[in-house]
Amino acid sequence: MKTLRTLSLGALALACAASLTAADLAKFDSQPGSKVKIDGTSNIHDWAVEGGIIAGTMELDAAFASDPTKAAPGKIAAKVETSMPVRTLKSGKSSMDSVMHAAMKQPVHPKIEYRLTELTLKETPKSAEGPILLESKGELAVAGVTNKVAFPVTMTRAGKSLKATGTASVKMTSFGIQPPSPKISFGLITTADDVKITFEWNTSAAEAK
Amino acid sequence: MNNLPLPQNDTNNALDVSRRDFVKTSSFAAAMSMLGGVPLFAQEAKPAAAAPAAYDGPTVKCALIGAGIWGREILNTLARFPKAQVIAVCDSYAPFLTRAKEAAPKAEGFTDYKEVLKNPAVQAVLIATPTHLHKEIALAALAAGKHVYCEAPIANTIEDAREIARAARDATRSYFQPGLLLRSDPQRRFIVPFVRSGATGQNIKTRAQWHKKTSWRRAAPNQERADALNWRLRKDTSTGLVGEVGSQQIDVMHWFLAKRPVSVTGFGGILFWQDGREVEDTVQAVFQYEDGTSFNYEASLASSFDSELEVLYGSDATIMLRGNKAWLFKEADSPLLGWEVYARKEQFFNETGISLAANASKSTQTDQGKGQNEAAYADPPLYFAMESFIENTELIATGIEDFVATFDAKDTKALRDYLNGLQKSKKPAATYKDAFEAAVVTIKANEAITKKGVVKFDPAWFEI
Numbered sequence: 001m002k003t004l005r006t007l008s009l010g011a012l013a014l015a016c017a018a019s020l021t022a023a024d025l026a027k028f029d030s031q032p033g034s035k036v037k038i039d040g041t042s043n044i045h046d047w048a049v050e051g052g053i054i055a056g057t058m059e060l061d062a063a064f065a066s067d068p069t070k071a072a073p074g075k076i077a078a079k080v081e082t083s084m085p086v087r088t089l090k091s092g093k094s095s096m097d098s099v100m101h102a103a104m105k106q107p108v109h110p111k112i113e114y115r116l117t118e119l120t121l122k123e124t125p126k127s128a129e130g131p132i133l134l135e136s137k138g139e140l141a142v143a144g145v146t147n148k149v150a151f152p153v154t155m156t157r158a159g160k161s162l163k164a165t166g167t168a169s170v171k172m173t174s175f176g177i178q179p180p181s182p183k184i185s186f187g188l189i190t191t192a193d194d195v196k197i198t199f200e201w202n203t204s205a206a207e208a209k
Numbered sequence: 210m211n212n213l214p215l216p217q218n219d220t221n222n223a224l225d226v227s228r229r230d231f232v233k234t235s236s237f238a239a240a241m242s243m244l245g246g247v248p249l250f251a252q253e254a255k256p257a258a259a260a261p262a263a264y265d266g267p268t269v270k271c272a273l274i275g276a277g278i279w280g281r282e283i284l285n286t287l288a289r290f291p292k293a294q295v296i297a298v299c300d301s302y303a304p305f306l307t308r309a310k311e312a313a314p315k316a317e318g319f320t321d322y323k324e325v326l327k328n329p330a331v332q333a334v335l336i337a338t339p340t341h342l343h344k345e346i347a348l349a350a351l352a353a354g355k356h357v358y359c360e361a362p363i364a365n366t367i368e369d370a371r372e373i374a375r376a377a378r379d380a381t382r383s384y385f386q387p388g389l390l391l392r393s394d395p396q397r398r399f400i401v402p403f404v405r406s407g408a409t410g411q412n413i414k415t416r417a418q419w420h421k422k423t424s425w426r427r428a429a430p431n432q433e434r435a436d437a438l439n440w441r442l443r444k445d446t447s448t449g450l451v452g453e454v455g456s457q458q459i460d461v462m463h464w465f466l467a468k469r470p471v472s473v474t475g476f477g478g479i480l481f482w483q484d485g486r487e488v489e490d491t492v493q494a495v496f497q498y499e500d501g502t503s504f505n506y507e508a509s510l511a512s513s514f515d516s517e518l519e520v521l522y523g524s525d526a527t528i529m530l531r532g533n534k535a536w537l538f539k540e541a542d543s544p545l546l547g548w549e550v551y552a553r554k555e556q557f558f559n560e561t562g563i564s565l566a567a568n569a570s571k572s573t574q575t576d577q578g579k580g581q582n583e584a585a586y587a588d589p590p591l592y593f594a595m596e597s598f599i600e601n602t603e604l605i606a607t608g609i610e611d612f613v614a615t616f617d618a619k620d621t622k623a624l625r626d627y628l629n630g631l632q633k634s635k636k637p638a639a640t641y642k643d644a645f646e647a648a649v650v651t652i653k654a655n656e657a658i659t660k661k662g663v664v665k666f667d668p669a670w671f672e673i
Contacts, residue, residue: 032616032624032626033626052627053611053627055614055615085611087607087611088608088611090631091634092633107266
């Protein structure tokens with residue numbers, strides 16, 4: 001009897017796992033108006049570059065997407081693949097932009113890419129609009145180097161739109177990027193290795209096909 | 210008809226290279242020192258690039274339409290930017306086309322601008338034809354989805370200028386830059402905060418002048434060509450000295466002051482060049498403003514005395530700009546600003562001018578060997594205007610490319626919002642609004658000069 005129960009539980013688990021297929025994922029497409037900001041510092045002053053295009057799609061467990069207030073904390077089936085053209089990152093100074101784009105090996109690796117590997121709901125949200133607090137794990141590829149990254153993500157909903165915001169801290173050197181030190185400064189200006197990436201990604205539920 | 214000496218280096222633009230050379234090399238600065246001013250310098254530009262080394266970065270593919278003297282000056286300037294790739298040159302006059310191809314050997318030659326616009330490889334079009342021919346080409350270029358640089362004044366009638374401004378405004382996918390060069394000039398940009406912050410006290414009056422001994426008449430092998438070439442000398446095609454030359458300095462003064470005139474009174478006549486021309490060779494336009502102040506613009510083709518200058522008279526101090534230099538002259542009772550104690554000073558007759566140089570702080574480290582009369586940078590305003598045009602065109606072109614690769618290309622509003630977000634990455638340059646405003650002001654000033662009377666500005670004229 002006990003064996004049978006274990007088996008049936010196992011079967012149930014399998015069935016659940018099987019149900020986590022594309023068919024049960026709700027798709028969200030990237031929309032204009034997204035923002036990415038990279039903040040850094042140097043021994044002289046803080047700096048920031050901003051971009052306004054995040055491409056890609058997000059797929060979330062359909063039941064979770066339709067009513068997140070019923071979801072229990074834990075792993076959420078999800079698939080996210082996004083990218084951002086490196087040259088859309090701007091500082092407001094074109095001379096600094098070309099240095100930055102060169103440091104990120106833009107001609108060879110024109111995009112920054114991110115792929116989600118795991119999404120965990122931290123707590124059941126009180127409202128379907130959010131905020132929905134999640135933890136993410138994924139892979140970030142910059143300048144041809146891919147690293148594992150983990151950072152908290154907050155989602156908010158409004159009608160068909162879903163906005164994901166978050167902040168990730170990374171080291172430039174972990175992507176093989178030497179923090180730039182302008183030659184003209186004779187080594188007096190040194191850029192710190194740590195940068196903070198903040199994003200605000202606008203998506204909208206894809207039209208049913 | 211034409212028995213007068215012909216100019217050797219005549220151009221249709223006030224801010225030509227020879228003026229800069231003059232300022233750099235003549236004893237003009239020394240003469241100014243004797244009068245006593247403090248130079249106001251702008252930040253030093255990068256040294257003129259040597260022959261571009263093998264450049265494999267992004268390019269902006271350009272076409273020049275109108276290859277006269279000024280058009281070829283544009284080609285020579287573009288040649289200094291590896292990013293600017295001139296792939297087509299166009300002029301209906303064969304000898305001009307030949308000379309343009311010498312200046313841009315890799316460019317294909319065309320006699321019909323429509324053929325240039327048909328080439329999908331052409332991203333940006335630079336229009337340097339006579340003023341009255343701008344509209345047709347500018348509208349066609351914008352309609353063809355090209356980025357457009359159009360010489361100033363953009364048109365010789367307000368109606369044509371408005372049509373161009375509207376087309377530029379509505380062309381979401383095109384970057385439009387008019388040839389109001391001083392808006393890109395680092396020295397002028399450096400002066401704006403001095404004027405706007407009240408460092409000169411209350412603005413009392415302003416003055417600008419352009420004096421050059423030159424006929425403005427171009428030599429031609431036959432009468433037909435002479436007529437086409439000397440469009441500046443006819444009333445139906447020219448906006449006169451106040452427009453064809455004055456647009457630049459009049460625009461910069463209105464930019465400094467952030468003012469629009471309420472009326473303009475014109476004076477002038479054909480005083481020296483009695484060669485059958487219709488356009489006055491010496492003019493004066495007095496603009497008046499709501500606050501009671503005035504701006505006196507003077508231009509002459511009959512006297513070269515004192516060349517070009519712009520002066521802003523304030524109750525605490527006066528700023529004088531000449532070419533790429535500027536000075537501040539303080540009143541005896543004006544408050545101490547502090548920094549001027551350390552600034553370079555020059556003696557101008559009975560006055561002491563304080564240098565207003567944008568690179569003043571840098572100059573202490575890098576320019577110690579420089580003579581006092583050396584300007585902060587040597588490049589003419591056209592260099593900075595072309596740099597802005599090429600950089601901004603690339604910014605907008607790649608912005609559109611990145612946007613449509615991701616989102617719905619038909620979503621014009623979203624695209625416009627995205628491109629607006631790129632504004633702060635733009636290099637400084639005049640806009641279609643500036644060009645239209647300058648066109649209205651100078652066309653009406655020319656009208657006032659023609660009738661030797663007053664024209665009151667109707668606010669409705671300024672509506673695009």
